[in-house]
Amino acid sequence: MEDDDPSFATETLDPALQKKHHDMLERLSARHQARKSDSPDTSSSSSTLESTSSFLAKFSDARRSIESRIAESRFVSSSSASSSTDPSKHKSDLADISVAINDLEKLLAENSYFLPSYEVRSSLKMVSDLKQSLESLSAELIPKKKFSFKSKSTNKKPEPKLPEIQKPDVVSPPNFLVPVRDSPGLRNKHGETLVKSFKGSSIGEFTLSDLDSCQVQLTGTVNALFLHRLKNCNVYTGPVIGSILIDDVEDCVLVLASHQIRIHCARKSDFYLRVRSRPIIEDSNGVRFAPYCLDYKGIEEDLKTAGLDEETNNWANVDDFRWLRAVQSPNWSVLPGEERVSSVSISSNADS
Structure with a gap:
């Protein structure tokens, strides 16, 4: 690859x-x-x-x-x-x-x-x-x-x-736009299984962009992860030490772990998260949230390296920057237990 x-x-x-x-x-x-x-x-x-x-x-x-x-x-x-x-x-x-x-x-x-x-x-x-x-x-x-x-x-x-x-205590920020990155990544793929390991690499940031009907498996840790224009994709990633920034995803399942996660323009997608701060959504609808469920050999060590070994349950504490009323935002919900995937196991032996 x-x-x-x-x-x-x-x-x-x-x-x-x-x-x-x-x-x-x-x-x-x-x-x-x-x-x-x-x-x-x-x-x-x-x-x-x-x-x-x-x-x-x-x-x-x-x-x-x-x-x-x-x-x-x-x-x-x-x-x-x-x-x-x-x-x-x-x-x-x-x-x-x-x-x-x-x-x-x-x-x-x-x-x-x-x-x-x-x-x-x-x-x-x-x-x-x-x-x-x-x-x-x-x-x-x-x-x-x-x-x-x-x-x-x-x-x-x-x-x-x-x-x-x-x-x-909630103030609407300026419009959030994910910057276009010229970082290493996987781009312009359709109907493929994309597997990547960050083990033994000092890569700082990684980008997934313009993917359609793909399955993505990333193991190991990076400092930052950027997701742009994903449709009908399943994305499984190891822990990210810094931030995950997401823009324009539709009909996707994303299993992600990071210190902070910001989601812009997401539609009809499920997010399985482990996150230190409250997840942020903007201009999104039909998104559902559940706890992180990824498993691969060495993930416990990776979670500890990223400072994400403890579950904070912030996956359910979502802030919608386009919904500042005191009542629950209609744009997101907790994924019902009977519809959740309890565990996803992937291989950590991919070529890096």
Whole structure:
């Protein structure tokens, strides 16, 4: 089976994290060297290290800025009289902070392919902490009880039906679009069984694109996975250390494990997930969710490497960014137990 990038080749890696980190940097160094004129190896290595440290510096600056805005909003609220607080100002501040956190999450997803695994996990934890802080701030600034409607007149009977209220702690982000990737991957296939192992490879990200009526089996771990334009496909993947971004899938069954999963334009598809954060859907309908059910030789070790060895049950805690009402979104549901596949076993002996 052919790959779309020559960098997707078998390598024997030292199991030590330091060696793995070194191999990742060497690969990125080669990519930089290909884009530039020929230069000494030491110069290319220096450029790679600068790229990694550049991301970490930018990420840290953005994180500190968000933390500062959260702290400032909390301080202003606590020091102001309750009669002088402006709910619309609070909502605007919360929306701005939410957008900043989404931008930070996007920055991490777009750069996770060259980052060491431990940096990806650490950065994901920081993003998760920021989201928790924002949720706590939202609960403080806009308590739900403030959204109840009361009649001041004693002569009027209460209205028989109250208007539906939007969740105060959910802010709609900008339209989510999966970027087109020039990464290694499987593209433009029809009616094929596609098997790939990442064992012994330091590949950072992988793409599945323009597949129709295919069965895809991926074993081992990668930092990021991108899915574009899949129809009538079954996709079974080992754990992803960073993010899975999905755009335009229809009539598919996808068995996925990752720290964060974002789904855009999915229709009539079933997702079997293990995920650390809440799955996000947008512009989707007819999607159903169930727990991760994949099995292959070595999967327990892969799950542990990716920090996904513990089940969080977040597969059932789906956020629909196009449905901000307090009632359940009609666009997704939990897959009934009698319709679920209890376990899917695949081979881990594919050529890498």
